[in-house]
Amino acid sequence: MRRSLACLLLLGCACPKNEAAAPPVVPPAPRAVVDDCTLATKLLPGVPGSPGNLIASERNPNGASELATHMRLMVDDVRDAKAKVLAGQAVPALRERHRKLRCAWPTSPSDRNEAFDAMALSYLSKVAALDAKPADARAAYTAVVGACRTCHEATCDGPIAVIDGLELDAK
Ligand code: HEC
Incomplete structure (x- = not known):
């Protein structure tokens, strides 16, 4: 009884922090043949983080867009990946978690254009290379941070x- 009430409360909470903190429990499903998150994907008006529906944020008094909120998840994941790379530990796969950057509402919808999408694809290719557990994880990680910087x-x-703080040699 108590548990189901807690679940209801959780479901009712649109807090992006809960989402960001949830570790992936299930291994990612095999990649769909048709990519459902590309530049062509129509974004739904009215979803949290869309124009006029910004997400309450401590950092941003005006509220955060869906893309800005997703960026925060990416920053947290990459910071965790940095610690693992430095410790010589395996890095959890990130591409499935990060691919949403191609179909999330930015603050200014016009920022989601072909140039942005090309850089997003480039970023995701670097993440995929790190996900593949290469022998040189440090180089693969550095390429991911380089793709953040390029965009x-x-x-x-x-x-x-x-982004500077995510470099392996940053203090
Ligand atoms: C393809 C382009 C692109 C890539 C790749 C990218 N970003 Fe972003 N990022 C953006 C844009 C555009 C915004 C502004 C979002 C908005 O205003 O809605 C943003 C926002 C942010 C923010 C501010 C979020 C906030 O709370 O306002 C941070 C921090 C950030 N990015 C860090 C990163 C890091 C770290 C990486 C790599 C792990 C990265 N970004 C990769 C385009 C990119």
């Missing part, structure tokens, strides 16, 4: 300090 230099350079 941010082209789109918004505010988070560059965060």
Whole structure:
């Protein structure tokens, strides 16, 4: 009884932090033949993080878009990957978790364009290379952070300090 009430409460909470903290429990399903998250994917108006429906955020007084919220999940995952790479431990697969960046509402919908999508694809290819558990995990990890940087230099350079901190040699 108590448990089902807790579940109901959880379901009612649209808090993105819960989502970010949830570790992937089930191994990712085999990749669908048709990619359901591309530049062509129509975004649904009204979902949390869409224009006019920003997600309450401590960092951002105006609220956060779906893409900004997803970026926070990516930052947390990559920070965790950095610790694992430095410790010589296996890094959990991230591509399935991160691929949503191609079909998430940005603050300005026009930012989701062909140039953005090309850089998102490039980023996901670096993540896939790290997921493949290469012999040189440090190089593969560094390429992932490089792909964060490439997109941010082209789109918004505010988070560059965060990206600097993800480099393996950052203090
Ligand atoms: C393909 C382009 C692209 C890639 C790759 C990318 N970002 Fe972003 N990122 C963006 C855009 C665009 C925004 C702004 C989102 C918005 O305003 O809705 C953003 C937002 C952010 C934010 C701010 C979130 C907030 O709370 O406002 C951080 C931090 C960030 N990115 C870090 C990263 C890191 C770290 C990586 C790599 C792990 C990365 N980004 C990869 C395009 C990208």
